[in-house]
Amino acid sequence: MEKNSELNQATLRLIVSACAVLYITILASVEPDDAATYMPIIIYSVAFIIASVFLRIRIKRKPGHFFWRHLFTMLHDYSAIAFAMVLGGEGALPIYAALLWVTLGNGVRFGSRYLALATVIALSTLVLIFWLNPFWRTQPYMFLMLIVTTIVVPAYAHVLLKRTRIASEEAITANLEKSRFLAQASHDLRQPIHSIGLFTACLRDARLGLEELRLVDNIDRSLHTVSQLFRSILDIYTLDHGKLVPQTDTVHLGTLLQDIVEQNTEAARWAGVELRLRASPYWVNVNPGLLTTMVQNLLSNALKYAPGRPVLIGVRRQGAGLAVVIYDKGRGIAAEHLPEVFKEFYRVRHVRDKDVEGLGLGLSIVKRISRLLNVDIHIHSRVGQGTKVAISGLEQAIPKVMARKVTTAHSRLNGLRVCLVEDDTNVLMATSTLLEKWGCQVQTHNDGEGLTSNCDIIIADFDLGTKVSGSECIAAIREQRGWEVPALVITGHQVERIRESLQSLQISVLAKPVRPPELRTVLLELVKTEGQR
Template identity: 45%
Template sequence: MPERRNTPDEDFDTEKSQAVVRIIIVGVAILYSAAQVQIGAAAPYQTGVFYFILQYLVFSLIVERWISLRPGENVPRRLITITADIGGLTYVMSVGDATFTPLYSILIWVTVGNGLRFGVAYLKISTLASLVSIAVTTVFNAYWRQNPFMVMTLVSTTVLVPAYIHSLLEHLRRAYARAQEASLSKSRFLAQASHDLRQPIHAISLFTACLRDARLGAEELRMVENIDRSLQSVSRLFKSLLDISTLDSGKVEPSREPVAIDDILKDVWRQNADAAQLCGTELRSLACDAVVTTDRALFTTMLQNIVSNAIKYAPGRPILIGCRRRGGRLAVQVYDRGPGIATEHQAKVFEEFYQVRRRGDRDIDGVGLGLPIVRRLGDLLDVAVDLRSVPGRGTCVTLGNLPIARVPRPAADRPAHEPTATISGLRVLLVEDDEAVRLATANLLRRWGCRVQAEPAIPEAVADFDLLITDFDLGNGVTGTDCIAAVRTRAGRDVPTVVMSGYDEARVREDLGSPDVTILSKPVRTAELRSVILAARTGRRPPAASV
């Protein structure tokens, strides 16, 4: 496996720390040299060494400033500093006598330090340069020539210590590679399992939506509602798994823009109102007219996870979503009057898969990924996440440090008309390779009054239609991207399109290469599907998607 390369921030930290330590050591060397000048003032070389080290201090300060102005990996700069460090030490040890032999310890520090900070290649370069330094010093320093066993000891130390460090670095590299591979395997497994299981759950949820409109009796309708609630619990679990695998992939890039925070609060309230009602919870959201700069979808996911957690762990207790202004920043807070979290658990709830459970506690949906996702998204968006909880009194989670944008509040979207009335008569081309999903989706759309042409693959001929709904994976190496291109070519226009997929939006969006295509993650809620179809048809912006 290739050797890991540092990120620009890591390069800056290692170079900067090396420069700071160099300045400290040179300062100590100046004090040591000054003491030697006072002790042996008759030796003229000692005064020369003292002034040389002073000049080297100036060089060290210049290097530190260079790193501050131009951070990141800079190979020429590293080679210059290695040459200068070892060359300067060689000069001082060569012109001095026994009094400057202790500077050899700095020579070893330079050798080992470069290896530990910059990698094996620099360790080898520094070791070779140090051996040359010892050879040059031995030639020009009478004291060293008179003590060959001391020189042999220094040579063996210069070889053995870096060799041991090299062995440790190789073990560390292999261990890191194994850990990385294990982490990637876990992420791939989570992503694939989430994708494969989403498909049947998506089909079941669509069939359930069809049953709900099938004029069932009261008892049968309650059973359908129970099935739907169970499916929503499974859906939330898959969403958490997919969010984690997406964050692990490192492909989540924030897209910051001015966002009316009240729009996000209303979205989250609407998403959780039914779940809160079922639990007997009063969910309130206080209006806020602030506009903040953030990624709408990612911040919505953060707030949604927090509110969902509050509903699960504080059933039947009131929950309040509100905002506080702090200088030029905004904080969004979620209060609940649940049982609270004991102090020893409060830091751990942000760890993946950690759940606060006690003997005899009731079963709660989820696997302990909600708050870890919040913390990781907070790091990505520079949003401060703070949790305060008092056992027996409740919990408050704060999403702070949101910059307030100096722009007028965006105009609200036009109020949505009744979806069933608006999409009735809509001509839809549905492309879905899974028979169960295709049948369920077509049945649901027809119940809403749409005229549907359902196809298992890209059709050779298409009738006139208003909207294309396609799966992303269509089998045999064909994707939704291919489907959209082919259908639009045959239709002779850029028809509005909705893509449904079990993969994360970033991956699908990258493949599509188009910002005007709406993406829905399976399993899709029927209300979300109707809303997106309406938005795609009317040209309005669809609701924010999650990670």
């Protein structure tokens, strides 16, 4: 930040000095009898600008904090001001503004210590001007006013800087505390939501009666709502703090949309919505996780506000790019609401809308992500006819070799040896039970230290305590086996940061809470990838 401040100051120095040269030139033209007086000032100012250009180049090439360079730039500025005010006399009085600007600028940009140093040099410069120019000696009260101003204004600026610094430190401390609290609360809340979701999936596959299945369905539906709200809050926090740096990949758009539809099958059934997906052969360069979040949020809105109506998802060409479009036949949005729907917590209220879950964050998240991905989001809606939402500007990519689609999930997972490492007892039990219902042979461990296994796939929590992490556990098993065993990390921490750190290790990452369809999809992908080697 400081090096940018110094460079900005160097740029502003050139602008101000150019304005000063222009001002002196105008004075010389208006008062031709005194032109000879102003000419040395113009020559010196031009030389000053040339020196300032070289100084800016130096600052740009070698940024950083250098006290002697700061001191030199201050003396450079004040000497030019003194030269102009000594030779210019009364006509150069407006240049005093530059002296005040240099003093305050050093304080605001570099802190109170530099403000004090600049003030001392400024006062010395004024004393020098008073001593060298007869005009100023004939105007003692005016000169006293300049002295007082040069003391009082920086002193007041120092008070403001001190208050600002204290307020800033308090805000930073509070923000760090909030971040730590949210990170811990996030992890602690993810665990039970994650385990409840897995236990519910196990119950659904059990031999239950119709009434029991209805109760499980209601539990799963409520859990799905809680999970979506939880993810929305974390997404807003993550996006607002700039913690997402999108990494693009070549993605088959049809497969990505098909996965989203499959993961929302239960939610669509609860809403009485028929989800229709038009097949898409296109590939795009995009961050798949962020695009999935956008489509997921838009689809959730369609399920909430168009219950009992069909929803269509398709892909259309738009110029050189592609657009993902979601159509619903809900009640629609009135024109006066459309400019507001991307604001946080803004919800279009209708009669008897109190049962519609949500905080009004979905479209706000979509808008933020669209800026990250450099795509556009458009909504067209008519009351009583429905809504069309388009994510446009997706860059089409050269297709990869398409892998054969897995058709039977359970048969591909049957007999799969899974090493499951998780330090939370409930999550370990829930995940193990679900995997066994899918036909896997599960080896469970609540500690990754000194672990050995003959597994086909490793599933590990990222945070396994203070001794070993999930990635270290995976690396140890791979070294023991002598080959790159397919691995999946499931985490309750910052998923994008962890995904980026594990990208080179060929480890898949999922964020808790994980819904069973997501887990099964990733496992099938890992099995498929390993089968192609």
